Amino acid sequence: MEYPVYNDASEIVSVCPEYAAQNDYHAMYSSVFSGIVTDPKLMTIPVDDHLVHRGDGVFEAFKMVDGKVFLLDEHLARLERSAGDIFLELRHSKEEMIAICKQLTEVSGLKDILFRLYASRGPGGFTPNPYASVGPQLYLIASALRNPAPELYENGAKIGFSQVEIKSGGLAKVKTCNYISNVLMAKEAVDQKLNFMINVTADGLLGEGPTENIAYLNQDNELIYSSFDHTLRGTTLLRLQELSGELQAEGLISGMREAKQSADELYNAKEVFMIGTTLDALPVVEVAGKVVGDGKPGPVSKLARKLLKKDQQENGTVL
Ligand SMILES: Cc1ncc(COP(=O)(O)O)c(C=O)c1O
Structure with missing residues:
Protein backbone atom coordinates (compact mmCIF):
# COMPACT_ATOMS: atom_id res chain seq x y z
CA MET A 1 0.00 0.00 0.00
CA GLU A 2 1.12 3.53 -0.73
CA TYR A 3 0.38 6.11 1.92
CA PRO A 4 -0.88 9.58 1.02
CA VAL A 5 1.59 12.43 1.37
CA TYR A 6 0.33 15.53 3.18
CA ASN A 7 2.24 18.72 2.61
CA ASP A 8 0.02 20.94 4.70
CA ALA A 9 -1.60 20.44 8.14
CA SER A 10 -4.96 21.56 6.78
CA GLU A 11 -5.03 18.55 4.45
CA ILE A 12 -5.09 16.21 7.44
CA VAL A 13 -8.28 17.74 8.81
CA SER A 14 -10.69 15.82 6.64
CA VAL A 15 -9.07 12.42 7.18
CA CYS A 16 -8.56 12.49 10.97
CA PRO A 17 -11.90 12.41 12.79
CA GLU A 18 -10.21 11.16 15.96
CA TYR A 19 -8.83 14.65 16.39
CA ALA A 20 -12.28 15.47 17.80
CA ALA A 21 -10.99 14.03 21.08
CA GLN A 22 -8.79 17.07 21.26
CA ASN A 23 -11.72 19.45 21.64
CA ASP A 24 -10.54 20.19 25.15
CA TYR A 25 -7.27 21.67 23.87
CA HIS A 26 -8.01 25.33 23.39
CA ALA A 27 -4.69 27.04 22.77
CA MET A 28 -1.01 26.16 22.58
CA TYR A 29 2.10 28.29 22.60
CA SER A 30 5.16 26.93 20.83
CA SER A 31 8.54 28.62 20.91
CA VAL A 32 9.36 26.86 17.62
CA PHE A 33 7.26 29.43 15.76
CA SER A 34 6.99 31.80 18.72
CA GLY A 35 3.23 32.04 18.61
CA ILE A 36 -0.08 30.55 19.69
CA VAL A 37 -2.28 28.14 17.75
CA THR A 38 -5.87 27.23 18.53
CA ASP A 39 -6.37 24.35 16.11
CA PRO A 40 -5.44 21.10 17.91
CA LYS A 41 -4.08 19.72 14.64
CA LEU A 42 -1.41 22.37 14.76
CA MET A 43 -0.52 21.64 18.41
CA THR A 44 2.52 19.60 17.54
CA ILE A 45 6.07 19.06 18.74
CA PRO A 46 8.79 18.53 16.10
CA VAL A 47 9.52 14.83 15.78
CA ASP A 48 13.26 15.46 16.24
CA ASP A 49 12.78 17.40 19.46
CA HIS A 50 14.72 15.40 22.05
CA LEU A 51 11.57 15.54 24.16
CA VAL A 52 9.90 13.23 21.66
CA HIS A 53 12.59 10.64 20.97
CA ARG A 54 14.46 10.65 24.34
CA GLY A 55 11.98 12.08 26.86
CA ASP A 56 14.59 14.81 27.26
CA GLY A 57 12.68 17.60 28.93
CA VAL A 58 10.82 18.56 32.08
CA PHE A 59 7.17 19.37 32.60
CA GLU A 60 4.55 20.80 34.91
CA ALA A 61 0.76 20.67 35.10
CA PHE A 62 -1.08 23.37 37.02
CA LYS A 63 -4.67 24.48 37.12
CA MET A 64 -6.72 27.64 36.94
CA VAL A 65 -9.91 27.41 38.96
CA ASP A 66 -12.51 30.11 38.39
CA GLY A 67 -9.95 32.48 36.92
CA LYS A 68 -7.20 31.91 39.52
CA VAL A 69 -4.10 29.78 39.08
CA PHE A 70 -3.38 27.52 42.04
CA LEU A 71 0.21 27.38 43.32
CA LEU A 72 1.63 29.03 40.21
CA ASP A 73 4.89 30.13 41.86
CA GLU A 74 5.40 26.69 43.38
CA HIS A 75 4.94 24.93 40.03
CA LEU A 76 7.29 27.31 38.23
CA ALA A 77 9.86 26.99 41.02
CA ARG A 78 9.72 23.19 40.70
CA LEU A 79 10.07 23.53 36.92
CA GLU A 80 13.26 25.53 37.45
CA ARG A 81 14.61 22.91 39.86
CA SER A 82 13.73 20.06 37.51
CA ALA A 83 15.38 21.84 34.57
CA GLY A 84 18.49 22.52 36.66
CA ASP A 85 18.68 18.85 37.64
CA ILE A 86 18.96 17.79 33.98
CA PHE A 87 21.17 20.77 33.01
CA LEU A 88 18.45 22.22 30.82
CA GLU A 89 18.39 25.94 30.34
CA LEU A 90 14.85 27.31 30.31
CA ARG A 91 14.19 29.36 27.21
CA HIS A 92 11.83 31.75 28.97
CA SER A 93 11.93 33.64 32.25
CA LYS A 94 9.24 33.04 34.83
CA GLU A 95 7.63 36.38 33.92
CA GLU A 96 7.53 35.41 30.24
CA MET A 97 5.92 32.05 31.04
CA ILE A 98 3.27 33.78 33.16
CA ALA A 99 2.60 36.26 30.33
CA ILE A 100 2.14 33.30 27.94
CA CYS A 101 -0.34 31.70 30.38
CA LYS A 102 -2.22 34.99 30.51
CA GLN A 103 -2.49 35.23 26.74
CA LEU A 104 -3.49 31.56 26.43
CA THR A 105 -6.25 32.23 28.96
CA GLU A 106 -7.53 35.19 26.97
CA VAL A 107 -7.39 33.25 23.72
CA SER A 108 -9.16 30.22 25.22
CA GLY A 109 -11.88 32.28 26.89
CA LEU A 110 -11.85 29.74 29.75
CA LYS A 111 -11.82 30.26 33.52
CA ASP A 112 -11.08 26.65 34.41
CA ILE A 113 -7.92 25.49 32.72
CA LEU A 114 -5.32 22.78 33.04
CA PHE A 115 -2.02 24.23 31.85
CA ARG A 116 0.48 21.70 30.58
CA LEU A 117 3.98 23.08 30.25
CA TYR A 118 6.82 21.21 28.55
CA ALA A 119 10.37 22.57 28.51
CA SER A 120 12.37 20.54 26.02
CA ARG A 121 15.96 20.14 24.89
CA GLY A 122 14.81 21.15 21.40
CA PRO A 123 14.97 19.77 17.85
CA GLY A 124 18.02 18.44 16.08
CA GLY A 125 20.26 15.45 15.65
CA PHE A 126 17.99 12.52 16.58
CA THR A 127 20.69 11.31 18.96
CA PRO A 128 20.79 11.23 22.75
CA ASN A 129 23.44 13.96 22.66
CA PRO A 130 21.78 16.95 24.35
CA TYR A 131 24.25 19.31 22.67
CA ALA A 132 22.96 18.28 19.22
CA SER A 133 19.96 20.58 19.39
CA VAL A 134 19.15 24.03 18.06
CA GLY A 135 18.32 25.06 21.61
CA PRO A 136 15.72 24.58 24.34
CA GLN A 137 12.04 25.04 23.51
CA LEU A 138 8.82 25.65 25.39
CA TYR A 139 5.39 24.21 24.64
CA LEU A 140 2.47 25.37 26.78
CA ILE A 141 -1.06 24.08 26.29
CA ALA A 142 -4.26 25.41 27.83
CA SER A 143 -6.92 22.70 27.99
CA ALA A 144 -10.30 22.62 29.68
CA LEU A 145 -9.98 21.50 33.30
CA ARG A 146 -11.82 18.22 33.82
CA ASN A 147 -12.33 17.25 37.44
CA PRO A 148 -12.61 13.63 38.55
CA ALA A 149 -16.18 12.31 38.86
C1 LIG B 1 5.20 11.54 40.41
C2 LIG B 1 4.30 12.60 40.96
N1 LIG B 1 4.07 12.65 42.28
C3 LIG B 1 3.27 13.58 42.82
C4 LIG B 1 2.66 14.54 42.04
C5 LIG B 1 1.77 15.57 42.69
O1 LIG B 1 2.32 16.85 42.59
P1 LIG B 1 1.42 18.15 42.53
O2 LIG B 1 0.66 18.21 43.80
O3 LIG B 1 2.40 19.25 42.41
O4 LIG B 1 0.52 18.02 41.37
C6 LIG B 1 2.87 14.53 40.65
C7 LIG B 1 2.23 15.53 39.80
O5 LIG B 1 2.84 16.46 39.39
C8 LIG B 1 3.73 13.54 40.10
O6 LIG B 1 3.97 13.51 38.77
Whole structure:
Protein backbone atom coordinates (compact mmCIF):
# COMPACT_ATOMS: atom_id res chain seq x y z
CA MET A 1 0.00 0.00 0.00
CA GLU A 2 1.12 3.53 -0.73
CA TYR A 3 0.38 6.11 1.92
CA PRO A 4 -0.88 9.58 1.02
CA VAL A 5 1.59 12.43 1.37
CA TYR A 6 0.33 15.53 3.18
CA ASN A 7 2.24 18.72 2.61
CA ASP A 8 0.02 20.94 4.70
CA ALA A 9 -1.60 20.44 8.14
CA SER A 10 -4.96 21.56 6.78
CA GLU A 11 -5.03 18.55 4.45
CA ILE A 12 -5.09 16.21 7.44
CA VAL A 13 -8.28 17.74 8.81
CA SER A 14 -10.69 15.82 6.64
CA VAL A 15 -9.07 12.42 7.18
CA CYS A 16 -8.56 12.49 10.97
CA PRO A 17 -11.90 12.41 12.79
CA GLU A 18 -10.21 11.16 15.96
CA TYR A 19 -8.83 14.65 16.39
CA ALA A 20 -12.28 15.47 17.80
CA ALA A 21 -10.99 14.03 21.08
CA GLN A 22 -8.79 17.07 21.26
CA ASN A 23 -11.72 19.45 21.64
CA ASP A 24 -10.54 20.19 25.15
CA TYR A 25 -7.27 21.67 23.87
CA HIS A 26 -8.01 25.33 23.39
CA ALA A 27 -4.69 27.04 22.77
CA MET A 28 -1.01 26.16 22.58
CA TYR A 29 2.10 28.29 22.60
CA SER A 30 5.16 26.93 20.83
CA SER A 31 8.54 28.62 20.91
CA VAL A 32 9.36 26.86 17.62
CA PHE A 33 7.26 29.43 15.76
CA SER A 34 6.99 31.80 18.72
CA GLY A 35 3.23 32.04 18.61
CA ILE A 36 -0.08 30.55 19.69
CA VAL A 37 -2.28 28.14 17.75
CA THR A 38 -5.87 27.23 18.53
CA ASP A 39 -6.37 24.35 16.11
CA PRO A 40 -5.44 21.10 17.91
CA LYS A 41 -4.08 19.72 14.64
CA LEU A 42 -1.41 22.37 14.76
CA MET A 43 -0.52 21.64 18.41
CA THR A 44 2.52 19.60 17.54
CA ILE A 45 6.07 19.06 18.74
CA PRO A 46 8.79 18.53 16.10
CA VAL A 47 9.52 14.83 15.78
CA ASP A 48 13.26 15.46 16.24
CA ASP A 49 12.78 17.40 19.46
CA HIS A 50 14.72 15.40 22.05
CA LEU A 51 11.57 15.54 24.16
CA VAL A 52 9.90 13.23 21.66
CA HIS A 53 12.59 10.64 20.97
CA ARG A 54 14.46 10.65 24.34
CA GLY A 55 11.98 12.08 26.86
CA ASP A 56 14.59 14.81 27.26
CA GLY A 57 12.68 17.60 28.93
CA VAL A 58 10.82 18.56 32.08
CA PHE A 59 7.17 19.37 32.60
CA GLU A 60 4.55 20.80 34.91
CA ALA A 61 0.76 20.67 35.10
CA PHE A 62 -1.08 23.37 37.02
CA LYS A 63 -4.67 24.48 37.12
CA MET A 64 -6.72 27.64 36.94
CA VAL A 65 -9.91 27.41 38.96
CA ASP A 66 -12.51 30.11 38.39
CA GLY A 67 -9.95 32.48 36.92
CA LYS A 68 -7.20 31.91 39.52
CA VAL A 69 -4.10 29.78 39.08
CA PHE A 70 -3.38 27.52 42.04
CA LEU A 71 0.21 27.38 43.32
CA LEU A 72 1.63 29.03 40.21
CA ASP A 73 4.89 30.13 41.86
CA GLU A 74 5.40 26.69 43.38
CA HIS A 75 4.94 24.93 40.03
CA LEU A 76 7.29 27.31 38.23
CA ALA A 77 9.86 26.99 41.02
CA ARG A 78 9.72 23.19 40.70
CA LEU A 79 10.07 23.53 36.92
CA GLU A 80 13.26 25.53 37.45
CA ARG A 81 14.61 22.91 39.86
CA SER A 82 13.73 20.06 37.51
CA ALA A 83 15.38 21.84 34.57
CA GLY A 84 18.49 22.52 36.66
CA ASP A 85 18.68 18.85 37.64
CA ILE A 86 18.96 17.79 33.98
CA PHE A 87 21.17 20.77 33.01
CA LEU A 88 18.45 22.22 30.82
CA GLU A 89 18.39 25.94 30.34
CA LEU A 90 14.85 27.31 30.31
CA ARG A 91 14.19 29.36 27.21
CA HIS A 92 11.83 31.75 28.97
CA SER A 93 11.93 33.64 32.25
CA LYS A 94 9.24 33.04 34.83
CA GLU A 95 7.63 36.38 33.92
CA GLU A 96 7.53 35.41 30.24
CA MET A 97 5.92 32.05 31.04
CA ILE A 98 3.27 33.78 33.16
CA ALA A 99 2.60 36.26 30.33
CA ILE A 100 2.14 33.30 27.94
CA CYS A 101 -0.34 31.70 30.38
CA LYS A 102 -2.22 34.99 30.51
CA GLN A 103 -2.49 35.23 26.74
CA LEU A 104 -3.49 31.56 26.43
CA THR A 105 -6.25 32.23 28.96
CA GLU A 106 -7.53 35.19 26.97
CA VAL A 107 -7.39 33.25 23.72
CA SER A 108 -9.16 30.22 25.22
CA GLY A 109 -11.88 32.28 26.89
CA LEU A 110 -11.85 29.74 29.75
CA LYS A 111 -11.82 30.26 33.52
CA ASP A 112 -11.08 26.65 34.41
CA ILE A 113 -7.92 25.49 32.72
CA LEU A 114 -5.32 22.78 33.04
CA PHE A 115 -2.02 24.23 31.85
CA ARG A 116 0.48 21.70 30.58
CA LEU A 117 3.98 23.08 30.25
CA TYR A 118 6.82 21.21 28.55
CA ALA A 119 10.37 22.57 28.51
CA SER A 120 12.37 20.54 26.02
CA ARG A 121 15.96 20.14 24.89
CA GLY A 122 14.81 21.15 21.40
CA PRO A 123 14.97 19.77 17.85
CA GLY A 124 18.02 18.44 16.08
CA GLY A 125 20.26 15.45 15.65
CA PHE A 126 17.99 12.52 16.58
CA THR A 127 20.69 11.31 18.96
CA PRO A 128 20.79 11.23 22.75
CA ASN A 129 23.44 13.96 22.66
CA PRO A 130 21.78 16.95 24.35
CA TYR A 131 24.25 19.31 22.67
CA ALA A 132 22.96 18.28 19.22
CA SER A 133 19.96 20.58 19.39
CA VAL A 134 19.15 24.03 18.06
CA GLY A 135 18.32 25.06 21.61
CA PRO A 136 15.72 24.58 24.34
CA GLN A 137 12.04 25.04 23.51
CA LEU A 138 8.82 25.65 25.39
CA TYR A 139 5.39 24.21 24.64
CA LEU A 140 2.47 25.37 26.78
CA ILE A 141 -1.06 24.08 26.29
CA ALA A 142 -4.26 25.41 27.83
CA SER A 143 -6.92 22.70 27.99
CA ALA A 144 -10.30 22.62 29.68
CA LEU A 145 -9.98 21.50 33.30
CA ARG A 146 -11.82 18.22 33.82
CA ASN A 147 -12.33 17.25 37.44
CA PRO A 148 -12.61 13.63 38.55
CA ALA A 149 -16.18 12.31 38.86
CA PRO A 150 -17.94 13.32 42.14
CA GLU A 151 -18.75 9.61 42.80
CA LEU A 152 -15.06 8.92 43.18
CA TYR A 153 -14.94 11.27 46.18
CA GLU A 154 -18.20 9.89 47.59
CA ASN A 155 -17.22 6.22 47.25
CA GLY A 156 -13.46 6.53 47.67
CA ALA A 157 -10.67 5.04 45.58
CA LYS A 158 -9.17 1.54 45.57
CA ILE A 159 -5.42 1.26 45.32
CA GLY A 160 -2.78 -1.46 45.12
CA PHE A 161 0.97 -1.81 45.41
CA SER A 162 2.91 -1.58 42.17
CA GLN A 163 5.42 -4.12 40.90
CA VAL A 164 7.12 -1.44 38.82
CA GLU A 165 10.61 -0.64 40.08
CA ILE A 166 10.76 2.75 41.74
CA LYS A 167 12.96 5.38 40.06
CA SER A 168 16.41 5.59 41.56
CA GLY A 169 19.36 7.95 41.49
CA GLY A 170 17.28 10.95 42.41
CA LEU A 171 15.16 10.79 39.25
CA ALA A 172 12.01 10.33 41.33
CA LYS A 173 12.55 13.87 42.57
CA VAL A 174 12.65 15.40 39.09
CA LYS A 175 9.59 15.96 36.92
CA THR A 176 11.19 14.84 33.68
CA CYS A 177 9.25 13.88 30.56
CA ASN A 178 10.68 10.40 31.05
CA TYR A 179 7.66 8.95 32.88
CA ILE A 180 7.71 5.38 31.62
CA SER A 181 7.58 3.82 35.11
CA ASN A 182 4.63 6.12 35.95
CA VAL A 183 2.95 4.99 32.71
CA LEU A 184 3.47 1.33 33.63
CA MET A 185 1.95 1.99 37.06
CA ALA A 186 -1.09 3.58 35.43
CA LYS A 187 -1.36 0.51 33.17
CA GLU A 188 -1.18 -1.84 36.15
CA ALA A 189 -4.04 0.05 37.81
CA VAL A 190 -6.27 -0.16 34.75
CA ASP A 191 -5.41 -3.84 34.21
CA GLN A 192 -6.22 -4.66 37.86
CA LYS A 193 -9.38 -2.51 37.87
CA LEU A 194 -7.96 -0.27 40.57
CA ASN A 195 -7.85 3.51 40.67
CA PHE A 196 -4.15 3.87 41.47
CA MET A 197 -1.00 1.90 42.14
CA ILE A 198 1.52 3.03 44.74
CA ASN A 199 5.21 2.29 44.30
CA VAL A 200 7.41 0.91 47.04
CA THR A 201 11.19 1.16 47.50
CA ALA A 202 13.44 -1.91 47.49
CA ASP A 203 13.46 -1.56 51.32
CA GLY A 204 9.67 -1.67 51.46
CA LEU A 205 9.14 2.05 52.09
CA LEU A 206 5.95 3.74 50.95
CA GLY A 207 6.33 5.73 47.70
CA GLU A 208 3.64 7.52 45.69
CA GLY A 209 1.15 7.14 42.86
CA PRO A 210 1.98 7.69 39.16
CA THR A 211 1.16 11.42 39.30
CA GLU A 212 0.08 12.00 42.88
CA ASN A 213 1.38 11.75 46.42
CA ILE A 214 -0.21 9.70 49.18
CA ALA A 215 -0.81 10.49 52.85
CA TYR A 216 -2.27 8.49 55.73
CA LEU A 217 -3.49 8.99 59.27
CA ASN A 218 -1.71 6.68 61.69
CA GLN A 219 -3.08 5.33 64.98
CA ASP A 220 -1.57 8.35 66.81
CA ASN A 221 -3.54 10.67 64.54
CA GLU A 222 -0.41 11.87 62.80
CA LEU A 223 -0.84 12.65 59.12
CA ILE A 224 2.17 11.03 57.43
CA TYR A 225 3.47 11.40 53.89
CA SER A 226 6.33 9.60 52.13
CA SER A 227 9.86 10.90 52.17
CA PHE A 228 10.83 13.24 49.35
CA ASP A 229 14.04 11.22 49.05
CA HIS A 230 12.14 8.89 46.71
CA THR A 231 9.00 10.83 45.73
CA LEU A 232 8.22 14.08 43.94
CA ARG A 233 7.80 17.19 46.11
CA GLY A 234 4.10 17.60 45.46
CA THR A 235 2.97 21.22 45.49
CA THR A 236 -0.52 20.27 46.70
CA LEU A 237 0.81 18.13 49.53
CA LEU A 238 3.18 20.86 50.69
CA ARG A 239 0.36 23.40 50.58
CA LEU A 240 -1.76 21.09 52.72
CA GLN A 241 1.13 20.94 55.19
CA GLU A 242 0.92 24.75 55.42
CA LEU A 243 -2.85 24.57 55.91
CA SER A 244 -2.70 21.62 58.32
CA GLY A 245 -3.12 23.87 61.38
CA GLU A 246 -6.82 23.87 60.52
CA LEU A 247 -6.95 20.06 60.58
CA GLN A 248 -5.28 20.21 63.98
CA ALA A 249 -7.61 22.94 65.25
CA GLU A 250 -10.55 20.71 64.36
CA GLY A 251 -8.98 17.95 66.45
CA LEU A 252 -8.67 15.67 63.41
CA ILE A 253 -4.89 15.28 63.44
CA SER A 254 -2.14 15.71 66.02
CA GLY A 255 0.38 16.85 63.37
CA MET A 256 1.58 16.32 59.82
CA ARG A 257 5.04 15.20 58.78
CA GLU A 258 7.23 13.58 56.14
CA ALA A 259 8.51 10.14 57.15
CA LYS A 260 10.22 7.02 55.86
CA GLN A 261 7.57 4.46 56.72
CA SER A 262 6.93 0.92 55.61
CA ALA A 263 4.28 0.61 52.90
CA ASP A 264 2.57 -1.90 55.24
CA GLU A 265 1.64 1.02 57.49
CA LEU A 266 -1.24 1.70 55.11
CA TYR A 267 -2.90 -1.46 56.47
CA ASN A 268 -3.00 0.06 59.99
CA ALA A 269 -4.08 3.51 58.82
CA LYS A 270 -7.26 5.15 60.02
CA GLU A 271 -7.45 7.07 56.75
CA VAL A 272 -5.56 7.13 53.48
CA PHE A 273 -5.81 9.66 50.67
CA MET A 274 -4.22 10.56 47.37
CA ILE A 275 -3.22 14.17 46.85
CA GLY A 276 -2.19 16.17 43.78
CA THR A 277 -3.10 18.92 41.33
CA THR A 278 -6.02 17.29 39.56
CA LEU A 279 -7.39 15.37 42.55
CA ASP A 280 -6.94 17.80 45.42
CA ALA A 281 -7.44 15.19 48.20
CA LEU A 282 -9.13 11.94 47.21
CA PRO A 283 -10.05 9.39 49.90
CA VAL A 284 -8.84 5.79 49.59
CA VAL A 285 -11.15 3.10 51.00
CA GLU A 286 -9.27 -0.04 50.01
CA VAL A 287 -5.55 -0.88 49.91
CA ALA A 288 -4.54 -4.10 48.15
CA GLY A 289 -7.95 -5.63 48.86
CA LYS A 290 -8.00 -4.59 52.57
CA VAL A 291 -10.56 -2.09 53.80
CA VAL A 292 -9.26 1.18 55.26
CA GLY A 293 -10.98 2.22 58.54
CA ASP A 294 -14.72 1.72 58.23
CA GLY A 295 -14.49 1.55 54.44
CA LYS A 296 -15.89 5.04 53.95
CA PRO A 297 -14.17 8.34 53.12
CA GLY A 298 -12.97 9.85 56.40
CA PRO A 299 -13.12 13.37 57.88
CA VAL A 300 -9.44 14.23 57.35
CA SER A 301 -9.51 13.77 53.58
CA LYS A 302 -12.85 15.58 53.39
CA LEU A 303 -11.59 18.62 55.28
CA ALA A 304 -8.26 18.51 53.42
CA ARG A 305 -10.15 18.76 50.13
CA LYS A 306 -12.31 21.58 51.45
CA LEU A 307 -9.26 23.52 52.63
CA LEU A 308 -7.53 23.12 49.27
CA LYS A 309 -10.63 24.27 47.38
CA LYS A 310 -11.01 27.28 49.68
CA ASP A 311 -7.35 28.10 49.18
CA GLN A 312 -7.80 27.97 45.40
CA GLN A 313 -10.58 30.56 45.65
CA GLU A 314 -8.90 32.81 48.17
CA ASN A 315 -5.21 32.60 47.25
CA GLY A 316 -5.02 31.64 43.59
CA THR A 317 -3.10 33.97 41.27
CA VAL A 318 -5.03 36.19 38.89
CA LEU A 319 -2.93 36.44 35.73
C1 LIG B 1 5.20 11.54 40.41
C2 LIG B 1 4.30 12.60 40.96
N1 LIG B 1 4.07 12.65 42.28
C3 LIG B 1 3.27 13.58 42.82
C4 LIG B 1 2.66 14.54 42.04
C5 LIG B 1 1.77 15.57 42.69
O1 LIG B 1 2.32 16.85 42.59
P1 LIG B 1 1.42 18.15 42.53
O2 LIG B 1 0.66 18.21 43.80
O3 LIG B 1 2.40 19.25 42.41
O4 LIG B 1 0.52 18.02 41.37
C6 LIG B 1 2.87 14.53 40.65
C7 LIG B 1 2.23 15.53 39.80
O5 LIG B 1 2.84 16.46 39.39
C8 LIG B 1 3.73 13.54 40.10
O6 LIG B 1 3.97 13.51 38.77
